[in-house]
Amino acid sequence: xxxxxxxxxxxxxxLLQNRAASTDSLALELDELxxxxxxxxxxxxxxxxxxxxxxxxxxxxxxxxxxEPDSAWVRGTDSIFSHLPDSVYIDRLSRIPARVDLTYNxxxxxxxxxxxxxxxxxxxxxxxxxxxxxxxxEELFDFYGIPLELKYCSIIESALNPRAVSRAGATGVWxxxxxxxxxxxxxxxxxxxERRDPVKSADAAARMMKSLYGIYGDWLLVxxxxxxxxxxxxxxxxxxxxxxxxxxxxxxxxxETRGHVPAFIAATYAMHYYRxxxxxxxxxxxxxxxxxxxxxxxxxxDQVAHVLGVSKKMLRDINPQYKWDIIPGREKPYxxxxxxxxxxxxIELEDSIFxxxxxxxxxxxxxxxxxxxxxxxxxxRAPSPNMVKLTYTIKSGDxxxxxxxxxxxxxxxxxxxxxxxxxxxxxGKKLYVFVPKSEEVQYRKIDEMSFAEKQKSxxxxxxxxxxxxxxxxxxxxxxxxxxxxxxEIAKKYQGVSDTDLIELNDLGDGDSxxxxxxxxxxxxx
Numbered sequence: 001x002x003x004x005x006x007x008x009x010x011x012x013x014x015l016l017q018n019r020a021a022s023t024d025s026l027a028l029e030l031d032e033l034x035x036x037x038x039x040x041x042x043x044x045x046x047x048x049x050x051x052x053x054x055x056x057x058x059x060x061x062x063x064x065x066x067x068e069p070d071s072a073w074v075r076g077t078d079s080i081f082s083h084l085p086d087s088v089y090i091d092r093l094s095r096i097p098a099r100v101d102l103t104y105n106x107x108x109x110x111x112x113x114x115x116x117x118x119x120x121x122x123x124x125x126x127x128x129x130x131x132x133x134x135x136x137x138e139e140l141f142d143f144y145g146i147p148l149e150l151k152y153c154s155i156i157e158s159a160l161n162p163r164a165v166s167r168a169g170a171t172g173v174w175x176x177x178x179x180x181x182x183x184x185x186x187x188x189x190x191x192x193x194e195r196r197d198p199v200k201s202a203d204a205a206a207r208m209m210k211s212l213y214g215i216y217g218d219w220l221l222v223x224x225x226x227x228x229x230x231x232x233x234x235x236x237x238x239x240x241x242x243x244x245x246x247x248x249x250x251x252x253x254x255x256e257t258r259g260h261v262p263a264f265i266a267a268t269y270a271m272h273y274y275r276x277x278x279x280x281x282x283x284x285x286x287x288x289x290x291x292x293x294x295x296x297x298x299x300x301x302d303q304v305a306h307v308l309g310v311s312k313k314m315l316r317d318i319n320p321q322y323k324w325d326i327i328p329g330r331e332k333p334y335x336x337x338x339x340x341x342x343x344x345x346x347i348e349l350e351d352s353i354f355x356x357x358x359x360x361x362x363x364x365x366x367x368x369x370x371x372x373x374x375x376x377x378x379x380x381r382a383p384s385p386n387m388v389k390l391t392y393t394i395k396s397g398d399x400x401x402x403x404x405x406x407x408x409x410x411x412x413x414x415x416x417x418x419x420x421x422x423x424x425x426x427x428g429k430k431l432y433v434f435v436p437k438s439e440e441v442q443y444r445k446i447d448e449m450s451f452a453e454k455q456k457s458x459x460x461x462x463x464x465x466x467x468x469x470x471x472x473x474x475x476x477x478x479x480x481x482x483x484x485x486x487x488e489i490a491k492k493y494q495g496v497s498d499t500d501l502i503e504l505n506d507l508g509d510g511d512s513x514x515x516x517x518x519x520x521x522x523x524x525x
Contacts, residue, residue: 083113089269096272099147100219102265103247111259111266116277127274127281129160133173137202144206147219153226154202155267156260162196162320171195172320174205184208191328197321220246220261228257290318291343294333297354300361301325307353308342326361383417383434390435392447396427396499406446406454407433426487427499476521480513495524 089109093102115123137151157175158164165171169178172195178188184204186194194200205226212222215230224246225233236252237244246261274280302325305312316325318337327334338346346353383389392403400423404411415421417432425431435443446454478489486498486507501507505519513519 092273092276093265093269096149096268098149098268100149100264100268102268103220104265105247105262107259107262108265108269111263112269115266115270116274116279120277120279123270123274124279124282125284126155126160127271127279128284130271131281132284133160133198136199140199140202140206144210146206146209146213149268150209150219150223152267152271153205153223153260153264155271156263157227162198162317172201173198174201176201176204180208191324191326192321192334193323194321196323200321216244218244218246223261223264224253224257227260228254232257289340290337291340293336293338293343293346295327295329295336296333297329298362299327299329299336299354300357301327303353303356303358303361304336304338304346307349307356308338308345310339310342314339386437387434388437388440390433390440390444390447392431392433394425394427394429394431395451396497397451398425398427399423400425402454403431403433405458407435407443409433409435427497428486428502474522476523478519478521480515480517480519482515484513484515486513489519489521493521493523496521 086104086109089112090104093104096102133154134151137154138148141148141151154160154173157170158173160173162173164173164175166175170176171181171193174195176184176186176195181188181195181201181204184207186197186200186204188195209222209226212225212230213219216222216225216233221233221244232254233249236249239252240249243249250258270277301312301315301319301322304310305315312325315338316322327336390407392407394403400411400414400420404414407414414431414433417434433443446457449457476493480489486501490496490498490501501519501521504522507513507519
């Protein structure tokens with residue numbers, strides 16, 4: 001009886017020990033690292049895990065999670081949490097055909113166990129998604145002469161999540177910052193963000209890696225510079241005495257960058273040997289193959305989903321670059337991806353797709369709206385559609401009060417229409433006045449009337465005075481200086497207005513005077 005009890009206690013302790021190991025596996029894998037190194041790995045893994053959690057919300061993944069794996073698949077012999085000898089990891093890494101140095105050390109070992117341990121269920125989803133993305137990445141990398149294994153950088157950067165956004169604002173599968181994305185030709189505006197387009201961003205990533213390799217000639221330094229920028233890598237090289245080996249400048253790099261190279265090596269290992277660790281790629285029912293249709297008019301994904309009868313969520317997830325479901329095709333042609341089985345339907349129903357609720361999504365009236373016509377007495381009014389614009393030439397002795405009375409308009413409106421903020425006006429200048437179209441003929445005559453006639457038109461009588469006979473001599477000659485105006489010159493002489501100067505010297509509208517010109521002035525009084 002005692003022996004049975006002893007066996008039960010030993011077995012219970014074994015179960016408790018295994019449960020503690022599985023719930024705190026990440027801490028177990030970091031026991032050989034310094035506190036600082038452990039925090040760096042936890043930080044990078046935390047971002048990776050967050051991207052994985054977000055990844056499973058994609059339409060085509062949520063619709064595939066219930067699919068059972070192939071029953072013929074045989075689980076590997078390595079336990080997920082087993083501690084293999086370092087020699088096994090070294091041997092396996094050496095067998096991977098790669099142009100990048102796949103160095104092995106305690107950092108790489110910790111990342112391998114992180115990838116293949118705690119959240120292996122979500123890693124299996126990412127493995128299934130790699131069948132969708134990696135062939136595209138490989139084709140682009142091969143075109144630019146980039147080592148194909150660098151496609152695994154997308155795992156560290158975003159866990160293959162096209163909607164991933166870092167704390168610093170880096171976006172998409174390849175985690176481009178705004179400025180870098182624009183520098184490599186990615187369209188980024190209020191409606192479109194091509195950093196979230198896996199294909200276009202992968203093309204930009206390949207070009208960026210090629211450029212960085214031209215600087216360093218070392219692919220591990222390229223991975224580091226891709227994450228933190230060449231400035232930080234150059235600074236680390238200087239601090240390390242000019243050495244250009246990643247592991248020799250490791251502790252001179254920014255903390256968030258140190259883990260990217262070991263994480264890349266670990267991801268490369270995991271993608272090649274996941275079966276040996278008991279994992280399998282999750283079978284995903286992706287909308288593959290897809291067709292690309294070039295859209296040259298404004299289009300909303302709702303229009304496509306409604307007319308073709310496809311899932312709007314699916315359209316969003318295979319076209320993640322359209323942030324608000326709007327394709328601004330009027331700006332330039334944009335690509336729309338749809339499942340290939342619907343491409344002929346799109347072509348046949350194209351007119352119906354663009355027409356469906358187009359007035360709701362793209363109201364042309366919004367482009368031609370005019371300000372509201374105010375009727376409040378305290379607010380200047382814009383001209384209403386039933387008014388016509390007339391021009392009035394200011395005469396000597398006029399003021400804004402007279403003019404507003406002659407045209408029966410408010411003084412505030414007259415000032416508003418002509419951008420006048422004070423009360424000063426100058427003769428010879430023109431004012432715009434808006435009057436009802438039905439009274440245009442009546443008000444058009446005002447500009448030709450004398451002062452007395454204009455006053456009479458509003459019921460005010462002015463006694464006409466005979467103009468004094470003009471003497472034939474006694475002119476004053478004045479030479480115009482730089483900055484002079486007729487109005488300022490007239491103020492210097494008693495009883496003289498700028499209109500007098502215009503008429504006496506045949507100056508037309510008064511704007512043709514120039515420095516050095518001599519004019520005649522006849523002072524009065």
